[in-house]
Amino acid sequence: MKKFVNNPQQFVPEMLEGLALANPDTLKYVPEYNLIMRADGPDQNKVSIVQGSGSGHEPAHVMIVGKGMLDAACPGDVFAAPPFDYVHETTKLMASPKGVLLLVNNYTGDKMVFEMAQEMSAAEGVNVKTLFINDDVSVEDSTYTIGRRGVAGNFFVIKAVAAAAERGADLDEVIRVGEKVNSVTRTMGVALTACTPPAKGSPLFELGEDEIELGVGIHGEPGRRRAKIMPANDIVEELLTPIVKDLPFSDGDRVALMVNGLGGTPISELYLLYGQAHKRLAEQGITVGRSYVGEYCTSLDMAGASITLVRLDDEIESLLNDPAEIPIRVF
Amino acid sequence: MTATNLADIEYVVRTIAQTAVDKEKEFGDFDAVVGDGDLGYSLARGFEKVLADWDSYKREDVSTFLQQIAVTITSRIGGSSGPLWGTAFLRASVTAKQFNEITGTAAVAMLRAATDGIKARGNSDLGDKTLLDALVPATDELERMITSGANAADCREAFAKSTRERAEATSELEAKRGRASYSGERSIGSPDAGALAVAIIIERIVAGWPER
Structure with missing residues (x-):
């Protein structure tokens, strides 16, 4: 590597x-x-x-x-x-x-x-x-x-x-x-590939060419189950369903939706995932009030993504809306 | 806080540190039976730093002294042993503030604070096959002896004897915490390395007390 x-x-x-x-x-x-x-x-x-x-x-x-x-x-x-x-x-x-x-x-x-x-x-x-x-x-x-x-x-x-x-x-x-x-706040991730720590020089775990790890942790720890690669919309369903059920999020909720890249996935793919997640939430009566797409918390060079939902109320939305200045947001 | 008290505490800490350094290989061998064999190495690296920094510690009172020891060993002992042993010294340090003099009763209170700290930090309790299974019942025995009015030498001897017996008795337990827990039932039949190490340390403290 x-x-x-x-x-x-x-x-x-x-x-x-x-x-x-x-x-x-x-x-x-x-x-x-x-x-x-x-x-x-x-x-x-x-x-x-x-x-x-x-x-x-x-x-x-x-x-x-x-x-x-x-x-x-x-x-x-x-x-x-x-x-x-x-x-x-x-x-x-x-x-x-x-x-x-x-x-x-x-x-x-x-x-x-x-x-x-x-x-x-x-x-x-x-x-x-x-x-x-x-x-x-x-x-x-x-x-x-x-x-x-x-x-x-x-x-x-x-x-x-x-x-x-x-x-x-x-x-x-x-x-x-x-x-x-x-x-x-609820999150679930998926890995398409393992990641490679610099000191190790080789992938941290084995994931077959046609396999994905559903529920992966941010160090590549095992999650819920290993599955065969499937269309992106089906992967969104695999992530979104457990998240929505967990809190649970329900009809009438207003949420922040984050699609986070794990380090090795192009932003184009993240927006593709975001679009499907947004539409699927809308179908369940869940309104996306704030959107976040990009890399926020990665796992070195792992290809993969996580979806996060936050149930908003006036206080949380107002705090999220406050200004901030950090290195990755400077133009 | 009297100077005499601080000298006693210094003796105890110095003996713990010197024993950990002297017995590095032995403690490691205990741990290799069912654990990962790093106990001797970890403790020795932490406590050799205590000995190296010995003269630089502030000695305003017992609490301040013990807290600096806690900082050193938490920083220098690797893995989970650092925070666990560090917590023991920190809790003993905080408890020492309640006493004007480190009597037997104060020592019991400090030992209890230390073991409670280890329980909380390590999310562990009696029966998990850890050093708690030696130190907690031995502290009970020490308290019982003090309450019964026994003289100080007898109290110390009883404390050391109880720690040794309880450490040996951890053979019967199945490890539930730390790396040794990966061995599960295979850990039965060998005593816990941490408990044995504590027994050896306390035996040295008690044996050297008259000439401290």
Whole structure:
């Protein structure tokens, strides 16, 4: 597998260095802790919003640091939770008088590290809380996780809590918003191919030429079932049906609809999926109020996509509508 | 907080660290029976850093001292052992703030906080074949001895003896947490590596106490 890579051990630091050099006015890179933070942060007048995770999911989360989104992101190596001391130091560095919210996708390794960092920082006097995101409907438990996984739907939690924080909400209020959005967000993904971590150099798992993995996790963990490749509209049905049934979403609901690419699928294919998903929702009386098509949370170079639905109300829609400035949205 | 107390705590931590470093191979061999054999390596890497940083730790009080130990081992011990052992030291540190003097009663409270922390962090409980199956009943025994009015030396001896017995008794249990749980029923017949390691550490602490 051909990759743009020098030393696989330096893959993440070299990516972060490039990101910082490309955004000198808005981002700051702290190499000691793999930390990307807003150049003007931490803002003493708002709750700091921080997300950590393994790398390999870009633009999540280092490329969604900016005004109206994350104040900082502290990634680990590819698909590995950040080390404890990185999270601990990041939390202290981002501490504002209004507090810090650590957002974490629900994976066992991340959960342990972030809970520990929260407890340690709190013992040192930092006002810090942790919120776990678990939007994946496909499986309860999987290779990396206890309970449901957090996947692309975390974008909506980040956007909403960040908007609330920018408006001046206190830490408890920000958490209320985050829990609410998480509770009405559902995602399911599908892989057409495996992904290749730079340090491994070969695909992470085997998927036959004519096979797809339904309910795949963002590290390529197994999902609900393996199936033969089928027409795109049928794949949309395979993803949308479990999502709609799960919450459940019903006639009269207004939703945000995201079709997220997993890294190796052209945007053209994502819009093809989006069109079918939109029409199928309309047939069930579900109105799409906000649309998101592109790469939000990827799995390196995996060909595949996920569909996310968020049930909107006036509060959530208003928060999602607030302005934000992040590297991947700059023209 | 008296200086004498801090000296005792320093002795305990230093003995834990030195034992983890000295017994790296032995602890690893315990773990290789049903686990993945990395316990000795993981603990040694964390605690050798504690020894290396020893002189740089702040010693304002017992709580501050223990918290810095927690930071070091959480950062340096790989896998899930880092957060688990780190939580034990952190909870003991927070609990130490409630006491003006680290008496036997305070030690029991700190041990309870440590084991409760391990339970919470690891989502584990008694019977899962972990170090909890040695340390929790041994703490009960220590508390019972203190309450009965036994002298300090007898309390320490009973604590070490109970930890050893309970660690050996984990042979009968089936692993439900950690890598050893992948072995399922095959884990029955061998004691838990973490429990045995804790027994050996506590035996060293107790044996060296008079000359600390």
